[in-house]
Every structure is written in C-alpha cells, then in structure tokens.
Amino acid sequence: LQNRQLGNHFEMSFNAYISVIMIGRLYISFRLFDHFTYWTDDRAVRVCKFNGFQADPKFAIKAYLKYRSFIVLSTGLVISIIVFGIATRVYERPLSADWRRHQFEFIWNSFWCMIVTMTTIGYGDIFPVTHFGRLVVIGVCIWGVFLLSLIVVALNNNTQLNDKENKVYEDMIIQSNVKSQLRDEAAKMIQLYVRLTLLRRANAPPIERFRVKIDYINIWNTFKRKRRIVTYQVESVSDILHDLHQGVNNDVKQFIELLDVGPRLHDDMSQLIHLQERFRHDLKSMTDHTKKLFSLMTAVNKGTIGKVENLEDNALQYDLDGNLVKE
Numbered sequence: 001l002q003n004r005q006l007g008n009h010f011e012m013s014f015n016a017y018i019s020v021i022m023i024g025r026l027y028i029s030f031r032l033f034d035h036f037t038y039w040t041d042d043r044a045v046r047v048c049k050f051n052g053f054q055a056d057p058k059f060a061i062k063a064y065l066k067y068r069s070f071i072v073l074s075t076g077l078v079i080s081i082i083v084f085g086i087a088t089r090v091y092e093r094p095l096s097a098d099w100r101r102h103q104f105e106f107i108w109n110s111f112w113c114m115i116v117t118m119t120t121i122g123y124g125d126i127f128p129v130t131h132f133g134r135l136v137v138i139g140v141c142i143w144g145v146f147l148l149s150l151i152v153v154a155l156n157n158n159t160q161l162n163d164k165e166n167k168v169y170e171d172m173i174i175q176s177n178v179k180s181q182l183r184d185e186a187a188k189m190i191q192l193y194v195r196l197t198l199l200r201r202a203n204a205p206p207i208e209r210f211r212v213k214i215d216y217i218n219i220w221n222t223f224k225r226k227r228r229i230v231t232y233q234v235e236s237v238s239d240i241l242h243d244l245h246q247g248v249n250n251d252v253k254q255f256i257e258l259l260d261v262g263p264r265l266h267d268d269m270s271q272l273i274h275l276q277e278r279f280r281h282d283l284k285s286m287t288d289h290t291k292k293l294f295s296l297m298t299a300v301n302k303g304t305i306g307k308v309e310n311l312e313d314n315a316l317q318y319d320l321d322g323n324l325v326k327e
Contacts, residue, residue: 012094020087020132026079033057039064069154077147080118084140085110091133113137118144178226185223192216217250 034040039060048055064072089110092103103126104110113126117140128134161169196212 012091016090016094017132020090020136023083023087026083030057030061033060037064065150065154066157069150069157073147073151073154077118080140080143080147081111081114084136084143085114087136088113088128088133088140091130091136092128095130114140117141118147120144120148182223182226185219185226189216189219189223192219 034057037060038044040055040057045055048059053059061072085107089104089107092110093105104113109126113128116123117137120141128137192212192215196209196216199209199212
C-alpha cells in the first residue's frame with residue numbers, strides 16, 4: 001500500500017495492518033481467569049453463588065488487583081509497553097525521512113517512546129508521525145493514565161495501617177504525649193515537695209500545709225497511673241485492689257488530719273473573736289477619751305475653765321463646744 005505523509009512516500013504491506021489488528025486478540029488471555037485462577041475455582045464459585053453473584057473473570061481481576069496489586073499492575077505495564085511498542089514500530093518504521101531516519105528501526109526505541117508517553121513525560125526525542133502511529137499513541141496515553149491511577153490507588157491502599165498497626169501507632173503517639181506530661185508533673189511534684197518542706201520548717205498554719213499535701217498526693221497518683229501507660233505495665237486484679245486500698249487509706253488519713261485541724265481551727269477562731277471584742281472595747285475607750293480631751297481643750301480656749309486638776313471630773317461638765325453642762 002502506497003502512502004504519502006509529511007511530503008514523503010512510503011510503502012506498507014497489508015499484512016502489517018492486519019498483524020497490528022490481530023494483536024488485539026490478546027484480550028482472549030483474560031478468559032484464562034475464568035478457568036485457571038484461585039478466585040474462579042469450584043470453591044470460589046460456591047462461595048460467590050452463596051453470596052448472590054457469579055465468579056467471573058471480572059471478579060478474579062478485581063481480587064488480584066486487591067490481593068497482588070503491584071504484581072498485576074507491573075505485569076500489565078510491561079505487557080502494554082511491549083504490545084503498543086510493537087504496534088507503533090510497525091506503522092512508523094516504513095517512513096524513512098532524513099530528519100528521523102532509524103528512529104523506530106530498533107524495537108528498544110519504540111519501547112522507550114511508549115514509556116515516556118505512558119508516564120506522561122513526553123521528552124519529544126522520539127515521536128510518531130504517521131496517522132496510525134499517532135492513533136496508537138493516543139490509546140497509549142489513555143491507557144497509561146489509567147494504569148498510573150491504579151498504581152497510585154494501590155500504593156495508597158498498601159500504605160494504610162491495619163487495625164493492629166493503627167493500634168500500635170496510636171499507643172506510640174499516646175506514649176509520646178504522656179512522657180511530655182510526666183516531665184511536667186514531675187516538675188510540679190518537686191515544686192510542691194520543696195514548698196511543703198519549707199512550710200513545715202516555717203511552722204506554717206496546718207490548713208495551708210494540708211492543702212499543699214493534698215495537691216502533692218493527687219499529682220503523685222496521676223504520675224503513677226501515667227507511668228504505667230509509658231512502661232506498658234498491665235495492672236492485675238491484685239494491683240488494682242492494692243491501689244484502691246491505698247487510695248482509701250490515704251483518704252482516711254486526710255480526713256483524720258482534717259479532723260485534727262478542726263479543733264485547732266476552732267480555737268484559732270475563738271481567739272480571733274476574743275481579740276476582735278478586745279479591739280472594739282479599746283477603740284471605744286480611746287474614742288471616749290478623745291472626746292473628753294477635745295471638750296476640755298475647747299473649754300480652756302474659751303476661758304470657761306482655768307485649771308484642770310482632774311480629767312475625769314472636769315470632762316463630764318463640758319460638751320464638745322466647751323459649754324458648761326453640769327455644775
């Protein structure tokens with residue numbers, strides 16, 4: 001068959017066209033999935049029938065894509081490069097223009113063209129110029145995008161964590177966070193311990209020491225519980241009962257300490273009330289004396305009284321304005 005493209009004449013036999021078309025018969029290989037795979041044997045047929053569908057080649061291909069995704073996709077990629085490379089070479093080899101002489105003379109150049117086309121790179125060093133060659137490469141572009149998308153999906157599925165791996169991942173993240181919290185709580189425990197020691201040496205009020213001690217015990221219990229998470233210590237029933245018993249004892253001790261603080265707090269309150277009454281009485285007495293002194297000073301200034309011999313007796317005879325009240 002005589003052809004003319006890009007100002008060049010070339011000949012291509014009718015058998016070349018037919019041979020490329022016959023390559024399409026490779027689809028028959030998919031029928032092998034219907035007879036020689038694990039997913040279409042007798043047992044698979046019974047299981048599929050029990051679940052309400054048929055074990056056909058489509059199901060087998062899906063199963064292999066999920067079970068052996070990278071093997072299936074790699075095999076499909078290699079077969080696609082070979083098949084499309086041969087088809088492109090058949091159409092492009094007869095065209096022998098001077099500027100592209102021997103580009104498709106070697107089959108490896110054709111395979112290279114398929115690789116850069118299917119991966120959407122397209123260097124442009126080798127490319128088809130015949131109509132049928134371009135038609136084949138159009139199919140290569142579409143098929144390459146499809147295969148690459150399947151590879152991305154397979155890669156994403158294989159990087160997903162299963163239930164056990166996800167549990168380990170979450171435990172490791174929790175462990176890392178708990179370690180950071182343990183450092184902070186250890187620093188708080190040291191601060192509270194130092195503060196409690198200083199309060200004891202300074203004979204601070206019992207109620208203040210009691211509050212600091214309660215905070216210290218609570219942080220210590222939290223520290224122990226989180227430390228078990230970091231060290232993966234599994235608590236037995238006896239350990240849980242021991243911790244519960246120890247917690248109850250601590251609560252009882254704290255309650256007893258609170259009862260001991262109660263009477264002392266009552267005595268302190270009684271003493272405070274007594275001091276308050278004494279202060280009120282002294283304040284009233286000081287106010288009365290101030291009033292008496294002011295009245296006498298006013299009387300002396302007005303000349304009402306000359307000489308003060310007895311403060312108590314004279315103060316009762318004059319008011320705050322210095323006027324005589326009592327003879």
